[in-house]
Amino acid sequence: MSELTYREALNRAMDEEMARDGNVFIIGEEVGEYDGAYKVSKGLLAKYGPERVRDTPIAELGFTGLGVGAAIAGLRPVVEWMTHNFALLALDQVVNNAAKMRQMSGGQLKVPVVFRGPNGPAEYLAAQHSQSFAAYWAHVPGLKVVAPATPADAYGLLKSAIRDDNPVVVLEAEMMYSWKGEVPDHEYLVPIGKANIVREGSDLTLITFSKPLRVTLEAAEALAQKGIQAEVIDLRSIRPLDEETLYASVRKTGRCIVIDEAWPMASVGSHVAWLISKNCFDTLDAQVELVSGEDVPMPYNHGLELLAQPSAPKIIDAAKKVLYREDL
Amino acid sequence: MAEIIYMTALSPTMTEGTIARWKKSEGDSFASGDLLLEVETDKASMDYEAPKSASLLKILLPAGGKAKVGDPIGIIGKKGDDIEGLMASLTKKSQPASEPETSPAQQPATQVIQDVSARLDAAIESHNAKETLPPAAKDVFTPVSPVSVPPSSPLARKLAKELGIDLRAVKGSGPQGRVVKRDVETFAASPRTQTAQPDVLVSQPQSAPAKIPVSGKRAVIARRLSESFFTAPHYYLKKKVSAEKLLALRQFSAELAQSTEKASLNALLMKLAAEALKRHPEINVHFASDYIEQFTATDIALAVALDDGLITPVVRDCANKSVRQIDTEMKALIEKARTKGLAPSEYEGGTFTITNLGSFGIDEFTAIINPPGSAILAVGAIKKEAVPQEDGSIGIVSMMTLTLGCDHRSIDGAVGARFLRDLALYIEEPASVLL
Numbered sequence: 031m032s033e034l035t036y037r038e039a040l041n042r043a044m045d046e047e048m049a050r051d052g053n054v055f056i057i058g059e060e061v062g063e064y065d066g067a068y069k070v071s072k073g074l075l076a077k078y079g080p081e082r083v084r085d086t087p088i089a090e091l092g093f094t095g096l097g098v099g100a101a102i103a104g105l106r107p108v109v110e111w112m113t114h115n116f117a118l119l120a121l122d123q124v125v126n127n128a129a130k131m132r133q134m135s136g137g138q139l140k141v142p143v144v145f146r147g148p149n150g151p152a153e154y155l156a157a158q159h160s161q162s163f164a165a166y167w168a169h170v171p172g173l174k175v176v177a178p179a180t181p182a183d184a185y186g187l188l189k190s191a192i193r194d195d196n197p198v199v200v201l202e203a204e205m206m207y208s209w210k211g212e213v214p215d216h217e218y219l220v221p222i223g224k225a226n227i228v229r230e231g232s233d234l235t236l237i238t239f240s241k242p243l244r245v246t247l248e249a250a251e252a253l254a255q256k257g258i259q260a261e262v263i264d265l266r267s268i269r270p271l272d273e274e275t276l277y278a279s280v281r282k283t284g285r286c287i288v289i290d291e292a293w294p295m296a297s298v299g300s301h302v303a304w305l306i307s308k309n310c311f312d313t314l315d316a317q318v319e320l321v322s323g324e325d326v327p328m329p330y331n332h333g334l335e336l337l338a339q340p341s342a343p344k345i346i347d348a349a350k351k352v353l354y355r356e357d358l
Numbered sequence: 359m360a361e362i363i364y365m366t367a368l369s370p371t372m373t374e375g376t377i378a379r380w381k382k383s384e385g386d387s388f389a390s391g392d393l394l395l396e397v398e399t400d401k402a403s404m405d406y407e408a409p410k411s412a413s414l415l416k417i418l419l420p421a422g423g424k425a426k427v428g429d430p431i432g433i434i435g436k437k438g439d440d441i442e443g444l445m446a447s448l449t450k451k452s453q454p455a456s457e458p459e460t461s462p463a464q465q466p467a468t469q470v471i472q473d474v475s476a477r478l479d480a481a482i483e484s485h486n487a488k489e490t491l492p493p494a495a496k497d498v499f500t501p502v503s504p505v506s507v508p509p510s511s512p513l514a515r516k517l518a519k520e521l522g523i524d525l526r527a528v529k530g531s532g533p534q535g536r537v538v539k540r541d542v543e544t545f546a547a548s549p550r551t552q553t554a555q556p557d558v559l560v561s562q563p564q565s566a567p568a569k570i571p572v573s574g575k576r577a578v579i580a581r582r583l584s585e586s587f588f589t590a591p592h593y594y595l596k597k598k599v600s601a602e603k604l605l606a607l608r609q610f611s612a613e614l615a616q617s618t619e620k621a622s623l624n625a626l627l628m629k630l631a632a633e634a635l636k637r638h639p640e641i642n643v644h645f646a647s648d649y650i651e652q653f654t655a656t657d658i659a660l661a662v663a664l665d666d667g668l669i670t671p672v673v674r675d676c677a678n679k680s681v682r683q684i685d686t687e688m689k690a691l692i693e694k695a696r697t698k699g700l701a702p703s704e705y706e707g708g709t710f711t712i713t714n715l716g717s718f719g720i721d722e723f724t725a726i727i728n729p730p731g732s733a734i735l736a737v738g739a740i741k742k743e744a745v746p747q748e749d750g751s752i753g754i755v756s757m758m759t760l761t762l763g764c765d766h767r768s769i770d771g772a773v774g775a776r777f778l779r780d781l782a783l784y785i786e787e788p789a790s791v792l793l
Contacts, residue, residue, distance in 0.1 A: 284513050284539060315513040315539040316532075354532045354540070356390045356411055 032215055037207040039181035040070050040146075043188040044108060046217065048078050051106060054192055055082040057093055058110030058147075067112045068148065068207050094120035094145065098127045098197075101143035106192060111147035114163045114201070120145075121166070128197035129172030144191045146200035149177075150241055150291050151328055151339060153205070160328035160335070162292035164240070165301070167199040168268045174222055175268040177201040179243040181211035183266055186220025194222060201268075203241040225272035227279070231259035234285035234352055237276060237302055239265035242289045242340050249345035256358050258349065268298055276302065277309050284315040285352040289340050294322035319348040360415055360435030360444055365425040366529050368397055368404040374426045375399045377419055387413040387437070395431075409535055413437045418448070510537035517542045547573040549666070575667050587726050590645070590765040594724050595774050599782045601740045601758045607788050611681065624660055625685035626788075627712055631735060632656040632676035633791045634781040635710055641777045642709050644730040645768040651730070658684075659708025659728055662692055669695050670728055672708040716740060722759035732765040733774065735781075760785075 034042070048054045055078075060067045062075040062085040075083040086093040090111065097109035111117040117124075124145060131139045151160035167175045174196050178184040184202070191198035228243065229250055238246045243264050250260040261279050265271065280286045286306050290299025303318045324338040350358050365375055375397040382388055382395075392408045416433040419425050430448055433441050508530050510518075514537045518525050521542065528545045530537035572580070604626060611621040635642045635656045644651040656677040659670040671691035673684050694700055711728040716739035725736040738759040745755040760782065764774040784791050 312512050312516050315511045354538055 031212045033210050034181045034185075034213045035207065036178075036181045036184050036202070036209050036211070037068065037070050037072075039185040039211075039213050040188055040202070041072055041074070042213075043185045043192070044071065045074060045077070047106075047189055047192045048074065048082060051192075053104065054106045054108065055084065055100075056108045056110060057084040057086060057097055057100075059086055059088055059093075059112050061085060061110050066110070068204060070202075070207070071110065090116050090119035091123060095123040095127065097143050097145070098123050098131075098141060101128075101141045101197070102131060102139050106142050106144075108144045108146060108192060111145060113147055113159060113204070114149040115159045115161055117145070117147065117163070124167070124173070124197070124199070125170050129170045132196065133172060140195045141197045142192075142195045143197045144188070144200060145197070146188065146191075147202060148204040148207070149201040150203050151323070151335070152203070153335070154330070154332060155328075156330040157327035162240075162290075162323065164201055164268060164290070164292055164298045165296060167201075168298050168301075172197070173269060174198040175201065176222055176266060177240040177268055178220075178266060179206070179238075179240050179264050181209070182213045183220050183226070183264075185213055186218055187222065187266065189217075190219045190222050193219070198222070201240055206241055209244075220266070223267045223270040223272055225275040226264045226266050227261065227275065228264050229260065229262040231261035231283070233259045233283055234261070234287065234349060235276070235279040235283045236260050236262045236287050236289060236345065237265065237279075237306075238262070238289035239268060239298070240291070242291050245340055245342045246289050246345060249342040249349070252342060252346060253349055253358070258353065258355075258358065260349070265298075265302075271302070271305075273305060273309070276306060280306050280310040281313045284313055286310070286314070287319045287321060287345060287348045287352060289321045289345060291323045291340055293325050294320055295325065297322060316352040316354065319352055321345050321348050360433050360439035360441045361534060362418075362430045362444055362448070363394075363409065363432050363434055364535070365397070365419075365427050365429045365431050366406070366535065367427045367527055368399055368406065368529065369402075372399045372404075372427060374424060375404075376424045377421050377431065378403055379421050380414075380417055382414045384414055384417055385437070387411075408434075409531060410434075410533065415439060415441050416445070508535050508537050511539065513539050514542045521546050544574055546571055547575075547577070549573070573666060579667055582729065583726050586729050590727050590729075590732075590767060592724075592727060592763050593766055593771065593774075595762045595764070595771070595778050596722065597760050597762075597778050597782050598757055599760060599785050600745075601756045601785065603788055604785050605740070605756055615682075621681045621685050622688070623716070624712065624714055625681050625688060627714070627735070627737060627785070628658045628660065628673060628676050628684050628688070629679070629681045630784040630788065630791065631710060631712060631781060632658055632679075634777055634784060636677045637780060638773075638777040640773050641733050641764075641769060643732050643768045644709070645732060645765055650768050653709040655709065657707055657709045659705070659711040659731070660688060661711060661713035661725075661728070662695060664695060669700060670705050670708055670711060671695060671700060672705060711735070712737065716758070722761055724761055725763050727763055727765055732768045733777075734763045736761040736763065758785075 044056065056071055056074060061071045062080060062083045065072040071083060094109055097107040100107045128141050128143055131141050149164065150162040164175065164177065167173055174194060176187045176191060176198060178187045188200060191200055229247065236246050236250060246262055250262050253260050261283060263276060263279055288299045288303045290297050292298065294300055299320050299322055303320050306318050321340045321344050323340065326338060328338055329335055346358060350356055368375065378396040378398045380395045381393045388394065388408045389411045390408055393405050394408045395406045397404050397406050412434040413436065414432060415435050418433065419431040425431055433444055508525060510525055510530065515525065517539060523542060523545060525537055528537050528541050531541050532538045608620045608623060608626060612618055639652055642653045642656060655675045657672050657674045658676045659672045662669050662671060671688060673687045676684055691700065691704055708728060708731055710731050711734040713725045713734060714737040715723055716737055719739050722738040723736050725734045727734050740756050740758045742754050743757045744752050745757065747753045760778065762774055762778045
C-alpha cells in the first residue's frame with residue numbers, strides 16, 4: 031500500500047496503460063508541455079514523447095472528434111477535458127459519434143475512447159464552471175460512465191476504462207485531485223458496473239457517488255454517534271448501474287437517501303431515487319429522499335456556494351425525515 | 359403548513375373519546391411526543407401525544423367535547439400559518455345535510471367515513487374473491503378527508519398484513535399520522551393486542567410450538583443486554599461476607615424510626631456501594647471507545663423483576679442520600695414501575711447496578727453489566743453457615759456471597775478487587791464508612 035493523491039493515482043494508471051499498450055495516447059489542452067492543467071498527465075510527455083501526449087488548440091469539439099476517429103481507427107485515446115464544463119462544446123461528438131458507431135455499424139466498429147476530466151463544483155469558479163454533468167452522459171445509451179471517489183478507485187477504474195472497447199466518460203473532481211488515500215502497490219482493475227458498500231449499516235441507506243462521498247461519510251459518522259447505523263454505498267459506476275447492490279441494501283434498511291451534487295431535476299440522483307421507489311416499494315418505510323445541489327446557477331459568493339451543495343447537515347435533515355426522528 | 363389533528367384510536371377498541379383536558383393552550387409550541395391532551399376513552403384516560411414538533415394554532419374541540427375517531431379536534435402548525443382555509447373546509451364538511459339521503463359530499467364527514475370504510479371492506483373482499491377490482495371500487499379511492507384508513511408506509515402495510523393487524527387500529531407517529539414500521543411493531547407488541555387476538559395462538563396445531571410475540575420491552579432487554587454481553591469483556595470477582603452487622607443495622611433502622619418497618623436490605627447495599635464508589639471513582643465509569651467517562655454522581659440502578667420483564671429504576675446520587683431516602687425513593691419508583699410505568703429518565707443512566715436474587719434462595723450468580731455502567735453487583739441469599747472463628751471454635755454466621763461483574767475494558771482485575779474488598783468491609787463493618 032502507498033498513500034497517493036487522486037491525481038497521482040490517475041497518473042499512475044495512465045502511465046501503466048501507456049507502457050502496456052502502444053495504442054494508448056493522451057490528447058487535450060495543456061496535457062503535454064504544461065504537464066496538465068491539473069497536473070494529472072505530469073511527466074508523461076517527457077516519458078512517452080509528443081507522438082503519444084498531444085497538446086491541442088482550445089477546440090473541444092475538434093480534439094474530441096479526433097479522439098473518436100482515432101478510436102474507430104484502432105487506437106485507444108484518452109481525451110482530457112480541462113473540465114466537463116468545456117465538454118459541452120463536444121457533446122455532439124460524444125453523443126452522436128462515440129456512443130452510436132458500434133450499434134450503427136452493426137458491431138463492425140469499436141470506439142475504445144476515454145473522456146476524462148474534473149466535473150462538478152470546486153471553489154470560487156462561479157456559475158459557468160461549477161456544474162455537475164453526470165446526468166448528461168449517463169443519459170446516453172452506448173456510453174459508459176464512471177465516477178471514482180477515492181484514489182484507489184481512480185486508479186482501478188481509469189485502467190478499466192482505457193481497456194474497455196466502448197467509450198467511457200470518467201467523472202473526476204478538481205477538489206479531489208489533492209485528496210489522499212491508500213492505493214495497493216500491485217496492479218489491479220476495478221470493474222465497471224460494481225458499486226461499493228463503503229460502510230455497512232442496518233438503519234438507512236445513503237447512496238452517492240464522486241466527491242459527495244466525503245460529506246456522506248461525515249453524516250454517517252454523526253448519525254452513528256446518535257446510534258443510527260447508516261449503510262453508505264458509492265455507486266462508482268453510473269452506467270451501467272449496479273442496481274442489485276442498491277436494492278439489497280434498501281430492502282434491508284427500509285430507508286434511503288440519495289446524495290448527488292447535481293441539480294435535482296432529471297439527475298442521476300433523481301433517477302436512482304425513482305429506481306429505489308419502484309423496485310423496493312414494499313420494503314420502504316418512508317419516502318426516498320434526495321439531497322441534491324440546489325436548483326440554481328452556482329452563486330459566486332463562497333458562503334452561498336457552500337450552501338448550494340450537499341452537506342452533512344442536509345443529509346442528517348433528510349435522515350430525520352426518513353427515520354421519523356426529530357430528535358437527531 | 360398548518361394541519362388538522364384528529365381524534366385517533368388510542369386503544370384498539372376505542373371508537374370515540376371525550377377530551378378530558380388540553381395540556382397546551384392555543385399559541386403554545388411543543389415538541390414531538392409532548393403530551394398534547396388527555397382523552398377519556400371507553401377504558402381509561404389516555405395520553406394524546408404530539409405527532410410532531412409544532413404549535414397549537416386552534417382548539418376545535420374544547421375540554422368536555424366528545425369526538426368520534428377521525429373527527430378533527432385541533433389545528434397545529436407553525437406560528438403565523440394561515441388556518442382560514444382549513445377552518446373553511448371543516449365548516450363545509452360539518453354543515454348538517456340540508457336534505458338527507460343526498461350526495462356523499464353533503465353528508466356529515468363521519469357518515470362518509472363509514473360508507474367508505476364499508477365499501478372498502480366490500481371491495482377488498484370482492485378483490486380477494488375475484489382477483490379483479492369491481493368497477494364500483496373505483497369510487498373508494500376518491501379522496502375523502504378525514505379518511506378512516508390512515509396513511510401508512512408500504513413496509514408498515516406489508517408488516518400489518520403479515521401480522522394480521524388492522525391498520526385502522528394503529529396510531530401513526532409519522533407526518534400526518536402516517537403509520538410506519540415502528541408503529542405496527544409497537545402495536546403488535548402491546549399486551550392489549552395480544553389479548554384482543556387470542557385466536558392466533560389457539561388456532562395453532564397442538565404439536566406446533568407457540569410463538570410468543572416479542573414485546574417492545576422484551577426487544578429492548580434483548581438488544582441492550584446482548585450489546586453489553588457481546589461488546590464488554592466481562593469478568594467476575596466473588597467474595598463471601600458476613601451479613602450479621604448488616605442485619606443488625608437493619609433491625610436498628612426500625613428501632614431508630616420507632617416503627618416496625620426496617621430499611622430494605624437493597625437500600626442498605628445501595629448506600630454502602632455508593633460509599634465504596636465514592637472512594638473508588640475508577641469503578642464509576644463508562645467505556646466510550648476513545649475515552650473513559652468518569653461519572654461524578656453515584657446513580658445506582660436496582661434490577662427489579664416485573665411480570666412483563668426486567669426494569670432497572672435508578673436512585674440518583676446515592677452517596678449524598680441517607681439509607682431512608684434511598685429506600686423511600688426506590689419504593690416509589692418500583693410502585694410506579696408496577697402501575698404506570700417509568701419514564702426513561704427514571705430507569706436510564708445508572709452508573710452502577712445492584713441485582714439481588716436472594717429472595718429466591720439463590721446462593722450466588724453472575725450478572726450482565728447494565729450500560730452505561732461498567733460494573734454490576736450480584737447479591738446472593740443470606741444463609742446461616744458454620745464458620746471457623748478466630749479462637750478456633752465454630753460459629754454460626756449469616757453469610758452472603760457477592761459477585762462483582764466488571765467490564766475489563768475500563769476496570770482491570772486488581773482495580774475491581776480493591777473495590778470489592780472495601781465494599782465487603784463496609785458490609786461486614788458498616789461503621790467503617792464513618793471512619
